[in-house]
Amino acid sequence: MSTPLLARASSLGLFIIALPVAASASTLGFSWDNDLFVGSDGQYTNGVRLSWVGDGHDCGQAGSVTCSLAKGLSPLPGVGVRDRQNAMTLSLEQAMITPSDISRTTPDYQDLPYIGYSNLEAGLFSWGADSLTGYGVRIGVVGEDSGAEQSQKMVHRITGSTEPQGWEYQLGPDVIGGAYVIHARRAWQRVSDSGWQTELGYAAGVDANNFHATASAGGFLRFGRNLPRNFIPDYAGIGTAGSLVGLFDGHGFGWEAFIATFGEYIGYSYLEAHSGPYQVETRDGILGLVIGGGVRWDRFSFTLTLQGSSSPLRDSDEPLSFGNMSFMWQI
DSSP, X not given: OOHHHHHHHHHHHHHHHXXXXXXXXXXXXXXXXXXXXXXOOSEEEXXXXXXXXXXXXXXXXXXXXXXXXXXXXXXXXXXXXXXXXEEEEEEEEEEEEEOSOTTOSSOOTTSOOOEEEEEEEEEEEEEOSSEEXXXXXXXXXXXXXXXXXXXXXXXXXXXXXXXXXXXXXOOOOEEEEEEEEEEEEEEEEXXXXXXXXXXXXXXXXXXXXXXXXXXXXXXEEEEEESOOOOSOOOTTTTOGGGGGTTTTSSOSOEEEEEEEEEEEEEEEEHHHHTOGGGOOOBOSEEEEEEEEEEEEOSSEEEEEEEEEEOOSBTTOOSOEEEEEEEEEEEO
16 A cells, blocks of 8 residues: 555544544534536646534533533633533545646646645634634645545546646645634524525634645625524635534524635745745735535535635636535534
8 A cells, every 4th residue: 555545544544533532423524626616627626625523512511522622722712611612623634736737747837736735634613603713723744645646536537537647746745734713703694574594794714834824704695594503604615614513503404505705815825835946926815706505404414616716826817716515414
């Protein structure tokens, strides 16, 4: 078995082992980003996330690993042990960036290099009726041990796409680490006499790491019937594991449609700092738009979103766009 496959198996094993240790699991989510959903291939080409959110704990009287962590973090803004619910989260993520022409067998220094990135993320989310705050840390790898080469080749075999040829020139290896904070709020809700629901909300976060360090903020409008109780509908962007928190607090069938806008300041880019002869330069920030919709039953939820933004590369006016499918289960 190759080193990348061993690395992925070890990370997945740690993820699975950690679930019962942290708390009784409540929500499991699988999220897949791919630019093939919008008919392109290049730049940010694929990303997958496996996320878990534990049961919510009212830590005023209960004693658990989750509550011990919440009490330790209670001096931080937004974390409460008596008037808020608290849950631990774990996420295993893999992402890849590729040049536009993946059929080339030699590097094109006028294009992007290949980059594979995998990381394990752990966090604590604390929420009340109208607001959510989360803190977390991440550790990961860039390079062959990320397993991105094997993942892309497998997906392209399944979809009948062009076989990528240049992964032997990928950037890395390097170790990635960092910490993040996310805050989200329901700003306004309305239920019509006929049962239609409308909701406005916003979210902001800082993700400080040595791969793609950002500060971002966005707002959303969603409507439907029996809306999910989560605080962030954008499963591909700022939400990540935070989008799963509270998702199954309601019951019965429901559906949603939403539109969101966001802005992102890019404080550090591994792609720019380590591109070498590629001479890649990133912008200071981007603006983006997300549209999507989903359906939910008592124990299962599915969403489909399309996301487009200005290019993060200074020498490109081509928008960065991709689609996302997310599957969530209450377990």
